[in-house]
Structures are given as structure tokens and as C-alpha cells.
Amino acid sequence: MGEITCPVPLGNGRRILLAHGGGGRLTRDLVENVFVPAFRNDALAVLHDSAVLERPSGALAFTTDSFVVHPLFFPGGDLGRLAVNGTVNDLAMSGARPLYLSLGFIMEEGLAVDDLTRVVASIREAAREASVAVVAGDTKVVERGKGDGLFITSSGVGVIEAKRPVTPGEVRAGDAVLVSGTVGQHGVAVMAVRDGLAFASPILSDCASVAGAALALLASGLDVHCMRDPTRGGVATVLNEIASQARCEIAVHESAIPVSEDVAGACEVLGLDPLYVACEGRFLAFVAAADADRALEVLRSRPETAQACRIGTVRQGGTPGLVVLRTKGGGDRVLDLLSGEQLPRIC
Amino acid sequence: MKYLDEYRDGAAAQRYAATLRAIVTRPWTLMEVCGGQTHSIVRYGIDEMLPPGVTLIHGPGCPVCVTPVGTLDRAFRIARQPGVVFTSFGDMLRVPGTSDDLMHVRADGGDVRIVYSPLDAVAIAEKEPERQVVFLAVGFETTAPANAMAVLLAAKKRLTNFTVLLAQVRVPPALEAILEAPDCRVQGFLAAGHVCTVMGTAEYGPLCERYHVPVVVTGFEPLDLLEGIAMAVRQLEEGRSQVEIQYRRSVRPEGNAHARAAIAEVFEISDRDWRGLGRIPRSGFALRAKYAAFDAERRFPDSEPLSPEDPDCQAGLVLQGRLRPQECPAFGGRCTPDHPLGAPMVSSEGACAAYYLYRRRAAAAVAAGAV
Numbered sequence: 001m002g003e004i005t006c007p008v009p010l011g012n013g014r015r016i017l018l019a020h021g022g023g024g025r026l027t028r029d030l031v032e033n034v035f036v037p038a039f040r041n042d043a044l045a046v047l048h049d050s051a052v053l054e055r056p057s058g059a060l061a062f063t064t065d066s067f068v069v070h071p072l073f074f075p076g077g078d079l080g081r082l083a084v085n086g087t088v089n090d091l092a093m094s095g096a097r098p099l100y101l102s103l104g105f106i107m108e109e110g111l112a113v114d115d116l117t118r119v120v121a122s123i124r125e126a127a128r129e130a131s132v133a134v135v136a137g138d139t140k141v142v143e144r145g146k147g148d149g150l151f152i153t154s155s156g157v158g159v160i161e162a163k164r165p166v167t168p169g170e171v172r173a174g175d176a177v178l179v180s181g182t183v184g185q186h187g188v189a190v191m192a193v194r195d196g197l198a199f200a201s202p203i204l205s206d207c208a209s210v211a212g213a214a215l216a217l218l219a220s221g222l223d224v225h226c227m228r229d230p231t232r233g234g235v236a237t238v239l240n241e242i243a244s245q246a247r248c249e250i251a252v253h254e255s256a257i258p259v260s261e262d263v264a265g266a267c268e269v270l271g272l273d274p275l276y277v278a279c280e281g282r283f284l285a286f287v288a289a290a291d292a293d294r295a296l297e298v299l300r301s302r303p304e305t306a307q308a309c310r311i312g313t314v315r316q317g318g319t320p321g322l323v324v325l326r327t328k329g330g331g332d333r334v335l336d337l338l339s340g341e342q343l344p345r346i347c
Numbered sequence: 348m349k350y351l352d353e354y355r356d357g358a359a360a361q362r363y364a365a366t367l368r369a370i371v372t373r374p375w376t377l378m379e380v381c382g383g384q385t386h387s388i389v390r391y392g393i394d395e396m397l398p399p400g401v402t403l404i405h406g407p408g409c410p411v412c413v414t415p416v417g418t419l420d421r422a423f424r425i426a427r428q429p430g431v432v433f434t435s436f437g438d439m440l441r442v443p444g445t446s447d448d449l450m451h452v453r454a455d456g457g458d459v460r461i462v463y464s465p466l467d468a469v470a471i472a473e474k475e476p477e478r479q480v481v482f483l484a485v486g487f488e489t490t491a492p493a494n495a496m497a498v499l500l501a502a503k504k505r506l507t508n509f510t511v512l513l514a515q516v517r518v519p520p521a522l523e524a525i526l527e528a529p530d531c532r533v534q535g536f537l538a539a540g541h542v543c544t545v546m547g548t549a550e551y552g553p554l555c556e557r558y559h560v561p562v563v564v565t566g567f568e569p570l571d572l573l574e575g576i577a578m579a580v581r582q583l584e585e586g587r588s589q590v591e592i593q594y595r596r597s598v599r600p601e602g603n604a605h606a607r608a609a610i611a612e613v614f615e616i617s618d619r620d621w622r623g624l625g626r627i628p629r630s631g632f633a634l635r636a637k638y639a640a641f642d643a644e645r646r647f648p649d650s651e652p653l654s655p656e657d658p659d660c661q662a663g664l665v666l667q668g669r670l671r672p673q674e675c676p677a678f679g680g681r682c683t684p685d686h687p688l689g690a691p692m693v694s695s696e697g698a699c700a701a702y703y704l705y706r707r708r709a710a711a712a713v714a715a716g717a718v
Binding site: 268329331336338 | 351352355356360361389390391392393396463538541569657703705
């Protein structure tokens, strides 16, 4: 951090101009002075129309995601960190070791160059942490008012390390459902800054790579059937997706799902359900029941997943596609997909 | 979490349920007034813990649900005007009017913003003096003090670009209307704890006397509800009909003097239309003449005739406790949270949404004739 400087003036050096996307001198300055030094690697340094990469042995995983979070910076992360980890985590959930990323930057005219360099610095940091190389990229500038500061699209390639498929289709009755840590941090952290809500201590986003933990779980030889990261729509949405794709019923225990005290409090105030709030550094794992305890040991031995818990079970029989929550009070209720976005309540 | 977990304790809930079983000798029907209570009941399965014969029916206390279609249509027309910033609580964004909702107004370019407090809307008006800021002031007595404060603050700041579109309703006249209905089954009420935190309990005494119904002012957590139900059943078993307070950690008999003073300063009691229930005398608040400048209906005159409700929507019967959500022919078919016909399917406090979200399996079993 802080090592990236901008030796050649970019326009007047403070703001992104339309000309930075025009393909001329300013575009070249931006690429050569901001992006290439940050992501330095052989494939990128060629600066040709596409990156040429060695073919790894094994099947490839390939994914893409767009990141439009507002504000660009939030407690515990920023757009750049999100763009790396979001794609890295999607690759890891398929049982792949993330290798390469491409990044598309859509900048709004007037974006502060300082903000851009901060985002780029944190991309470099996050890519280093996740051991991925940024090998291709693109920049465009849209007129002021036609963007929201900065959007990033990131695509990623990884090589499959899982010995068996890790997909919803592999989920079996009796499987244990594990979560890698506390839920709802990211969504609440962003909502708190977006709505100017002040809490006694800021709630930090959980934005992080889960690739290390996911690959360690696969490498342990345990019977892991499926993994997915609960981003948009949170844990409840992922459980519904898996229940419906695997045509099974999933039962989870409310009291077993780890929610930090500050997130629970914020959700109570805002009228939100933390089970529907986005995480950006967590994953759910469906593991054969006999291996559940050992899987938890593997996860808990790593700092980023030290709070991993078993939260539920895939039921034998039951209604395909249904997720049932055993509440703290002892009753059962359906945990459904949200209709639209989660909206704050009146009273 | 402190102050919450102790009211959601499963073992304590079972003990309360056992106490209740011990005092019940015959069937009783209670109505919980507030939509927040309905959601807790369905969410935590409170009704399933009750002894057979003790029945809960769900009352009209959801502010989103009782706001008339005509008011919503008017709100959407205002929100579509250029130069208007239309502010609302998040709940109202998806509530359907005749053919529109605020989500679509926003998608079409209307400046619709979610606020957490009407005072935030006043702050927007101050910051953007060139724009007309309108706040959709719906709710029961719980939201009235904050809405009154917003008007008082706007008056103090001499803002000329802030108005409220008022659909402010009062609980006691609605309870009276329910009790007056010829086929009324309600034998006791769990009154809304937050409404009484503001207003106190004096308005409920006359209802107890005239209709011989116990009224227990009850909170919203599972143990609150179980205790409130037990208190009401005990009164019925003993032949009493009094106002009692279960929600003692929040409610004082005299209410909140500051909040009531703000309401009294800004509002006067008026007749109001309720979605599904029609016009109920003295069941709402209107702005007093001295604050008429803050009335959005005056700022944005609108002569469009008020439109009727969807004929398939049985929200009125649901809101009066005369029909259970899953008994409505449209429930889960024509009417779902994705395509709601009426407000109770939209609001986080609506009874239909509560049943759809938490009881779909039970409802499906009923539909299949399995139960």
C-alpha cells in the first residue's frame, strides 16, 4: 500500500477525464503508470490484445462477476478488494485453485485519481493474498452522471483441484451443512455507511478470500459435496438455491448460525434478517455427516474460518426445494427466498 | 443479545405455555392487534404452542396494509412529478396501488428515496431547497409523534418545500368497529405495546366496559406474547374485562407526555378511510389548520377519482380477523409476495405475507387435503 505513485501527470492529476478512456496519451499514461506497475507480471507486461498463458493440467473453472458497490470504500474493504475476492471465491467454490483474473474498469468522468489508485492498491494486495495474477484488463470512461464513480467487472480462471465434482447435484440426504464464520457482516457494514448510521464501533465487512480454507477442506480428503459463498441474498438464499438444485429439503437451526452481537443489533434496529444479508468472505459447505466434525476441525484450525459451525442437515425425505428453520423458540418455519430487496420496516 | 434473548428463550416459552394450559377450561378467541405481533406469532410458532381451543385472530394493526389504494395512487402521482423528492419508509415501496408502485415510479425516473425517519426527509428539504420534498406519513399512533416532530421542525425552520401526505390512523376506533360487527368472534385483545407506549391506556377502558372484553397491552417478543395471552385468558376465565399491561418495560398508563403533546399540537382527530375496512369515524389524524401549509394534498391538488380495490382481494376480511389468509381463494395463487393483490401480502407486518413466508408448507398441505 502507498507504494503506487503517479510520476507522469494524468491530466491535472486529480480527476479522471473522458480523455483517459479515449485511447490516446492519457489512456496510455493511466495503463502504464497505474495499472501495469500495480499488477506487475509477465503476461500483463506484454500489453498486447490478450494475455497468453501456460495451460495448467486439469479442468478449468471460469467465472465472471461485476461489482458496483456504493460507496467505493467501506469499513473492512473497498470495491477493489471485493472485485478480487468475489471472483476468487466463486472459483474456489467449484473446487478450483484461482490462477488468473481479468479486470474491466468503467470509470465515471470526475473520479478522483487518488480513489482509483487506492482501489488499485487494494486489488494488488487482495490478489497477492489470494495468489492470483491480474493478467488482462480494460478501462473505459463514461460521462459524468452516467456511472457511479467506478464499476469493476472481474473474470477469473482457476484449475480444478477437487478430485470429485463439488456441485449441488452431489448433495446427499444426511449431509451436514457448515458455515465458515459469522454471517451478515458485509451487508450491514455497507448499509451502515450508505445510510449514515453510526454505531458505537464500526461493523467491518468480512470481505476476504475463502480459497485457502476451501482448498484445504478439499485437500483433507474429506467427503465434501458442495460449497457456495452466500453473497447477494445471504445464507437463506444460498440454502434455497441448493435445496432447489439438489431437490432436497434442508433443515437449519437458528441458534447454531453464528451472528456477531453488533450485526444482530444493527439488524434488529434496521428491521433486517441477518440470514438474508450478504457476506463476502464466508462459505457454506455440504459435507458427508460422518466427516462433519473433522471438516470443522480443518476449518477451525485456520484463522479466517476459526468460527466455523455446523448449522443444519439435509433431510431424508422432506419436500424438495424447501428450507426449514428451527427457531430459537423451538418452532419450525419456512425460510423462503426474498421477494425483491429486503426493505427496512416502518415501526 | 441483551434485552432480546431473554424474551426469546425456548425453555421459558415452554414453561409459559404450560402455565397457560393449566388455566384454560374452555375455548377462547383473542385478537392480536398489531402486525408486528402477528409476525412474531407466526415466525416463532406461538400459536402452535397454545392449548387447543385458544385461537388467535390477526388484527388490523399494519400501517402499510390499511393505507387506502386511493391514497397510494395519489402518492404515486405526486412522486412522478418533476421537481419532487418523494420520501417514504422502505415498507411502502412495493405496496401496490391500482396499477403502480413506488419501485416502478423510481424506475421510471421519479426521485423516490427511502428514509428511516421523517426527520431525514426534513433534512433533505433543507439541503435541496429547489425541490419539493414530500413524506408519505403512514402509520398508527407509533409513527404519529415523529411525523408531528417533522412538521414542527419544518415549521420552525420556515421550510416552504416540505409537506406530508398523511394517512395517519388510530387503533381504538378500529377495535370498536371490529367489536360492532355482527359476526364478531373476538373475546379479548392483545393491544399493541408500542401504540400504548405513546398514547397510554386510557382510551381502552371504555372498550372494556362497553363490550366486556379484556385488553392486555402486549409486547412483541415470544415471551411477551405468551404472557399477554395468559393474562387475557386468565381475565376471561375469571369473568373480568380490564385493561392490563404486560409490556411493563415500555408502557406507562399515561403514555409518553412529550409524544402526546407533539401529536396534539400538530394533529386533530378526523374520520379516515381504511383499506379493506372503509371509512371509520374519528379513526385518524389530520393536520390542524395552522399547519395546513405542510399538507401535501393542498400543495399538490388532485381531482382524480379514488379507485376501488381489486375485487379478488379479501384484505378487508383478513384485516378484521374474519378470514384467515390461507382461506382466501387468491392466497398463494393470484396473490403472492412477488405479485401481491393487496397490502397484507406485501408488508413485513402483513398477515398474508407472514403466512406465505412461514407457513407455506402447512398451507400447501391444507390445499392438498392432507390435513
